[in-house]
Amino acid sequence: MPTSRLLPCLLAGCLNTPPLVPPTVDEDPSLPSVQVNGSLFHVVEEGQPDGVPLIFLAGGPGNDALYLSRLGEPCDGVDLGASMRLVFWDQRGTGLSRRHDDESLLTLDTFEADLDALVDHLDPEGLGVVLAGHSWGGMLAASYLNRHPERVLGAVLLEPGEYSSDIWDDWVAAGGTSTVEIDFGAEWLNDIAWSSQLLTMHDHDALDLSILIAARGVQPDRKNQEEAPTNRVGGAVIRSNFLGGFYPERFDFTTQLQDYPHEVLVVAGDTPTSDLGADFQRFQLDYLANPTLEVIDGAGHTDVVWADACTTVRLTHDYLQRQGVL
Amino acid sequence: MALLLAGLVGIGLASPAVRLAGDTPTAQVSVATGFESALLPLSVTAAGALPLEPRPLTGWVELRAPLLQPDLHDHALTLGTRMPVRDRPWDVELGLGLREVSTANDIYRGTSVGSLLMARGGHFGERWTVAADAELWNGWATHVRTTPYARRVGGVQPVSGWTGWTSWSLRAGAVAGALVGPVELAVQLGYESRGRWNLVIPSLYGRVHAGIRF
Numbered sequence: 024m025p026t027s028r029l030l031p032c033l034l035a036g037c038l039n040t041p042p043l044v045p046p047t048v049d050e051d052p053s054l055p056s057v058q059v060n061g062s063l064f065h066v067v068e069e070g071q072p073d074g075v076p077l078i079f080l081a082g083g084p085g086n087d088a089l090y091l092s093r094l095g096e097p098c099d100g101v102d103l104g105a106s107m108r109l110v111f112w113d114q115r116g117t118g119l120s121r122r123h124d125d126e127s128l129l130t131l132d133t134f135e136a137d138l139d140a141l142v143d144h145l146d147p148e149g150l151g152v153v154l155a156g157h158s159w160g161g162m163l164a165a166s167y168l169n170r171h172p173e174r175v176l177g178a179v180l181l182e183p184g185e186y187s188s189d190i191w192d193d194w195v196a197a198g199g200t201s202t203v204e205i206d207f208g209a210e211w212l213n214d215i216a217w218s219s220q221l222l223t224m225h226d227h228d229a230l231d232l233s234i235l236i237a238a239r240g241v242q243p244d245r246k247n248q249e250e251a252p253t254n255r256v257g258g259a260v261i262r263s264n265f266l267g268g269f270y271p272e273r274f275d276f277t278t279q280l281q282d283y284p285h286e287v288l289v290v291a292g293d294t295p296t297s298d299l300g301a302d303f304q305r306f307q308l309d310y311l312a313n314p315t316l317e318v319i320d321g322a323g324h325t326d327v328v329w330a331d332a333c334t335t336v337r338l339t340h341d342y343l344q345r346q347g348v349l
Numbered sequence: 350m351a352l353l354l355a356g357l358v359g360i361g362l363a364s365p366a367v368r369l370a371g372d373t374p375t376a377q378v379s380v381a382t383g384f385e386s387a388l389l390p391l392s393v394t395a396a397g398a399l400p401l402e403p404r405p406l407t408g409w410v411e412l413r414a415p416l417l418q419p420d421l422h423d424h425a426l427t428l429g430t431r432m433p434v435r436d437r438p439w440d441v442e443l444g445l446g447l448r449e450v451s452t453a454n455d456i457y458r459g460t461s462v463g464s465l466l467m468a469r470g471g472h473f474g475e476r477w478t479v480a481a482d483a484e485l486w487n488g489w490a491t492h493v494r495t496t497p498y499a500r501r502v503g504g505v506q507p508v509s510g511w512t513g514w515t516s517w518s519l520r521a522g523a524v525a526g527a528l529v530g531p532v533e534l535a536v537q538l539g540y541e542s543r544g545r546w547n548l549v550i551p552s553l554y555g556r557v558h559a560g561i562r563f
Contacts, residue, residue: 211454219547220486220488221460221493229544235499
């Protein structure tokens with residue numbers, strides 16, 4: 024609205040606020056979506072519809088799958104979509120998927136149930152799927168592997184977080200770095216608080232926009248070659264996690280992890296700025312029965328799926344060939 | 350009109366806690382800090398009283414800005430007026446205000462203009478005040494311009510223009526103040542409701558201010 028129309032707008036009650044964030048699947052029915060486990064999810068499919076589903080799991084929790092999209096692009100003659108069904112899934116309350124006001128739905132249990140239902144939807148005959156998860160998405164993949172190893176033809180864990188809360192405690196006790204350390208004088212924190220005077224976080228649009236203010240500053244020690252994009256962050260999911268409502272007090276995805284006999288590919292960067300990088304992956308590698316750790320020189324936490332996506336695509340392609348999936 | 354006039358003659362920051370005398374013009378300049386939409390923002394307030402009959406009218410101007418991360422784009426300018434209902438020690442004071450608040454961050458630049466409705470009820474003595482305090486802010490119009498970074502990386506829509514009602518907050522707390530000679534010392538604290546998904550946790554506000562009267 025031009026400035027010259029401000030006065031009429033004020034007099035008339037200007038309530039036609041232009042959207043600051045993209046619409047979700049509820050607001051734009053033309054977006055590709057899947058309804059499972061009582062929610063509506065934004066799911067973009069590429070590649071071969073009849074191929075083995077390769078489900079990409081974004082990090083966070085709270086990020087959407089857009090920043091994993093390079094893993095679906097052809098690179099150096101390697102194209103995962105040439106024979107596979109690539110599934111980019113925005114998890115509950117993230118990206119363009121449905122938003123939920125009930126925070127009790129934004130928990131690890133629900134997200135696990137969502138993935139269970141999505142796999143059932145994509146693979147109703149139980150022929151098997153491949154999971155590729157980054158950071159929190161790697162944890163979710165490990166959780167699925169732990170609970171349903173018979174459904175998984177292959178798993179690619181891209182700088183995954185810890186497979187159990189005990190592992191993280193042991194890592195920190197051994198002198199490992201912590202993921203998030205809040206600096207109460209940080210500009211992003213002051214910016215969020217100050218911004219709340221202009222955009223009250225009474226709905227998901229305002230929340231999702233406002234929480235982006237933290238994106239650059241909340242993990243200042245994580246350095247990447249490029250910043251990866253998002254469609255729309257899941258503010259309520261991030262908020263739930265920040266307030267301690269997402270994870271249970273203790274969790275353990277390793278109870279049956281050793282029962283998965285096949286090779287699992289773990290990809291990590293080796294920069295000291297990545298708290299979930301190669302050192303941490305070596306620390307928790309033995310919880311997998313048959314792991315292969317591939318380290319990408321100079322890659323930061325997000326670089327392994329964005330700036331260095333081409334390397335990861337090649338590693339994944341070679342791995343899936345070894346598994347007989349390709 | 351009287352309210353507007355009173356607002357214009359007021360100069361300053363945190364509004365006085367102890368009532369300014371109404372029979373002769375008095376003024377106060379004060380500074381405040383605390384936790385109020387930022388950690389340790391600095392507020393500077395100038396206030397004046399108009400000897401209106403039958404009740405005095407206090408007007409003030411407040412400029413507030415974050416102190417830890419100073420940035421001229423982050424500020425709030427408030428023009429306020431307040432009047433007692435009965436002009437007695439045990440009383441209720443009602444107030445109106447206009448506020449302009451601006452910000453610039455990685456995601457957007459914005460300016461909101463809106464209204465304040467204020468009410469205080471308690472004891473308003475000549476040298477001290479203890480009162481319950483409530484304040485409702487509504488940002489009726491906001492100019493938002495999203496940044497290239499937000500559009501490129503954050504999926505934010507390209508927006509540059511005025512939008513309607515985007516913000517509100519409701520404060521409920523208490524204020525206490527005392528005059529020590531010409532110096533006023535006051536503390537104000539309470540709960541601030543800022544929406545279902547508020548990220549400012551705990552949702553509290555508090556400020557201490559010191560002012561001098563002349």
